Amino acid sequence: MVLELQKPRPIWQIMFSTHHTDVGLLYLITSLSFLFMGGALALAIRAELFFPGSQIIADSMTFNRIFTVHGTTLIFLFIIPFASAVGNYFVPIMVRYKDMAYPKLNAIAFWMIPPSGALIWLGFADFTWYATPPYSIISAPGPAADMWIFGLKILGVSSVLGAINFVVTILKCKHPDMSIGQVPLLAWSFLTSSLIIIVAIPTFAAALLMLLTDRLGVSGFFNPAMGGDPIAYAHLFWFTFHPEVYVLVIPAIGMMYEIIPRFSRKPIFSHSSGIFAFVLLSVVSFSSWAHHMYATGMSFTEKTVFMIGTLAAVPASAMHVFNFIATMWNGRIKFSTPMMWAVGGIALFFSAGAGGVVNAAMPLDFQTHDSYWVVGHFHLFVMGTIAFGSIGYLYYMFPYVTGRMYNENMGKVHFVMSFIGTVLVFFTQHVLGLYGMPRRVFDYPPIPEWITMNQIASVGAMIIGTSMVIFLINMIHSSAKGKLADTDDPFNLGGKYYYPFESKNPHHH
Amino acid sequence: MGHHSNWPEWVYVGVVIALMCWVGAEAWNAERLVEHVPADAEVIKVTGQQWFWTFEHEDGTKEIGELHVKVGKAYKFEIMSKDVNHSFNIHDYVVLMDAVPGRVNTVWFAPMEAGEHDIQCREYCGLIHYNMRGKLIIEDDSS
Ligand code: HEM
Ligand SMILES: [Cu+2]
Ligand SMILES: [Cu+2]
Numbered sequence: 001m002v003l004e005l006q007k008p009r010p011i012w013q014i015m016f017s018t019h020h021t022d023v024g025l026l027y028l029i030t031s032l033s034f035l036f037m038g039g040a041l042a043l044a045i046r047a048e049l050f051f052p053g054s055q056i057i058a059d060s061m062t063f064n065r066i067f068t069v070h071g072t073t074l075i076f077l078f079i080i081p082f083a084s085a086v087g088n089y090f091v092p093i094m095v096r097y098k099d100m101a102y103p104k105l106n107a108i109a110f111w112m113i114p115p116s117g118a119l120i121w122l123g124f125a126d127f128t129w130y131a132t133p134p135y136s137i138i139s140a141p142g143p144a145a146d147m148w149i150f151g152l153k154i155l156g157v158s159s160v161l162g163a164i165n166f167v168v169t170i171l172k173c174k175h176p177d178m179s180i181g182q183v184p185l186l187a188w189s190f191l192t193s194s195l196i197i198i199v200a201i202p203t204f205a206a207a208l209l210m211l212l213t214d215r216l217g218v219s220g221f222f223n224p225a226m227g228g229d230p231i232a233y234a235h236l237f238w239f240t241f242h243p244e245v246y247v248l249v250i251p252a253i254g255m256m257y258e259i260i261p262r263f264s265r266k267p268i269f270s271h272s273s274g275i276f277a278f279v280l281l282s283v284v285s286f287s288s289w290a291h292h293m294y295a296t297g298m299s300f301t302e303k304t305v306f307m308i309g310t311l312a313a314v315p316a317s318a319m320h321v322f323n324f325i326a327t328m329w330n331g332r333i334k335f336s337t338p339m340m341w342a343v344g345g346i347a348l349f350f351s352a353g354a355g356g357v358v359n360a361a362m363p364l365d366f367q368t369h370d371s372y373w374v375v376g377h378f379h380l381f382v383m384g385t386i387a388f389g390s391i392g393y394l395y396y397m398f399p400y401v402t403g404r405m406y407n408e409n410m411g412k413v414h415f416v417m418s419f420i421g422t423v424l425v426f427f428t429q430h431v432l433g434l435y436g437m438p439r440r441v442f443d444y445p446p447i448p449e450w451i452t453m454n455q456i457a458s459v460g461a462m463i464i465g466t467s468m469v470i471f472l473i474n475m476i477h478s479s480a481k482g483k484l485a486d487t488d489d490p491f492n493l494g495g496k497y498y499y500p501f502e503s504k505n506p507h508h509h
Numbered sequence: 510m511g512h513h514s515n516w517p518e519w520v521y522v523g524v525v526i527a528l529m530c531w532v533g534a535e536a537w538n539a540e541r542l543v544e545h546v547p548a549d550a551e552v553i554k555v556t557g558q559q560w561f562w563t564f565e566h567e568d569g570t571k572e573i574g575e576l577h578v579k580v581g582k583a584y585k586f587e588i589m590s591k592d593v594n595h596s597f598n599i600h601d602y603v604v605l606m607d608a609v610p611g612r613v614n615t616v617w618f619a620p621m622e623a624g625e626h627d628i629q630c631r632e633y634c635g636l637i638h639y640n641m642r643g644k645l646i647i648e649d650d651s652s
Binding site for chain 2: 060061064126127128132134135138139140224225229230231269270273295296297300303304307308311312314315318319322323326357360361362363364366367369370371435436438439440441442443444445
């Protein structure tokens with residue numbers, strides 16, 4: 001049993017601990033703090049865009065800094081650390097080992113996150129989450145830009161260290177009685193996403209260093225005034241970050257693989273096809289990066305190659321959706337809060353993927369590229385799929401972490417409001433993109449369709465914001481005062497259903 | 510691991526693969542046609558810089574922020590940038606191409622009827638990116 005908060009301990013005991021559940025708890029608290037900080041910035045953006053003209057944000061520089069830090073925070077300081085939290089708690093338990101393979105390295109990887117978060121927030125850079133040169137070299141004001149670069153550099157190292165730890169824990173430390181094929185799908189999701197990290201991240205790490213020396217004026221890799229090429233950066237960046245989007249989504253799918261069968265009270269439809277789809281995704285994720293660059297002047301042949309590489313990833317994603325639906329089919333489904341989030345997340349995953357296919361089809365991308373469509377597209381993944389899977393999982397692990405139950409009604413209200421809000425914001429943004437509104441704009445001309453859709457999106461954002469307040473109250477109140485959980489069967493599923501926590505793990509009490 | 514047969518999943522995967530092949534083939538074909546620049550297209554040099562567009566016609570006339578073209582002719586834009594990346598966009602005609610310093614990117618279009626359309630920058634380029642806008646004015650040849 002995990003029960004971290006059951007026995008009160010001084011905070012420093014958790015902070016200096018290297019035990020996987022303590023590090024997991026640190027990851028959890030950190031990532032949730034950044035969720036709320038980044039979310040507050042999103043509300044500022046949506047409030048500003050409610051009407052044309054300046055509303056609550058004084059100038060475009062501030063606005064540009066806000067959306068840059070918003071994106072950077074939620075991707076790197078919420079989604080990734082949240083996955084690490086879940087992985088830290090559950091991967092060792094699932095492979096029946098006493099801890100992560102390298103506990104000290106694990107704690108070090110975590111402790112790199114707060115300083116990078118501080119660099120990103122104290123700097124407040126303005127060059128968007130991809131820091132494209134030559135803007136990032138010749139135009140973006142320091143020291144914010146340099147602080148962002150250092151922050152990301154540290155986060156990259158932290159990711160790679162964490163990934164090595166997961167790979168070794170799963171492959172080398174799993175219980176000898178357990179074959180690799182029997183490892184639960186959640187642990188498989190960490191194995192495959194970690195392998196992607198190890199292959200993908202070094203490229204961006206190199207690009208960041210080159211960006212920094214370019215900014216210092218001692219090199220000109222990406223600076224055309226010094227004979228460099230900005231497009232080279234775009235290739236290096238997307239070579240890392242297209243695979244990285246799968247790093248973000250794969251653990252969320254893994255979390256759904258825990259929730260869906262349990263609350264359907266049925267075994268997963270096909271364990272082996274889940275593994276197969278994870279492995280396939282991690283390989284094909286490397287074949288599509290330049291679909292972000294159709295409009296940079298690539299040749300017809302280049303575009304065709306990357307379109308094919310992109311479409312090749314769709315069957316693997318679709319297999320996960322099939323597996324979930326086939327598992328739920330004829331199941332005795334119990335729609336507790338975690339299940340609602342997981343099922344809602346799958347529906348949004350499907351819609352997001354359909355939009356992705358439109359982006360991938362080259363002539364259509366010239367409609368959608370760098371418009372609000374793209375903002376809608378990837379938010380259906382990062383919010384609709386990944387945050388939904390993660391939040392569902394948070395409700396699911398809540399009784400094991402705190403020993404108490406969250407308030408079920410508040411959890412359901414949180415889900416319903418967030419689902420409605422997500423549909424309102426991000427489906428509308430797709431349409432707004434088709435009407436031609438560019439992304440990353442502080443202000444826009446009073447085109448009637450643009451105004452209406454921005455307002456719908458802003459209302460949706462306020463609904464999500466409100467639901468997150470309910471969520472926060474529920475978490476804080478329930479972890480102190482919630483009713484005690486029956487940790488053998490907290491969701492009242494009937495007791496036959498295996499929970500990873502009470503595993504017959506000799507190392508866990 | 511299940512002891513059931515898994516054929517429904519393979520049928521489904523087959524259908525998804527077939528759909529993707531169809532999307533890919535259609536996209537390939539459409540893009541091939543769209544990229545075929547007519548031989549008689551007139552060249553317009555487009556330069557992006559923070560935060561406005563300059564246009565230079567074949568006869569040497571220059572315009573800033575406004576671009577005048579004629580119905581029924583084909584135009585080929587040669588797009589450049591003087592400072593950072595921009596993206597030249599006439600959304601109503603699905604004209605979209607990045608302006609990258611050090612490169613010349615091309616895209617073409619043929620206006621169908623007289624009227625006015627928005628020109629905008631679709632790639633983040635800093636402070637006034639939001640207002641890096643212009644007007645495309647399509648005139649009848651007769652006037
Ligand atoms: C699996 C989860 C996915 C995530 C997290 C994700 C995320 C993203 C992100 C963050 C961007 C925008 C980057 C930016 O410009 O700031 C993006 C763009 C794009 N995505 Fe996805 N995506 C996912 C899946 C897919 C799928 C399945 C497809 C296609 C089948 C796809 C196709 C595209 C394309 C073509 C673009 C470029 C659009 C453009 O800029 O014109 N994505 N995605
Ligand atoms: Cu991508
Ligand atoms: Cu611009």
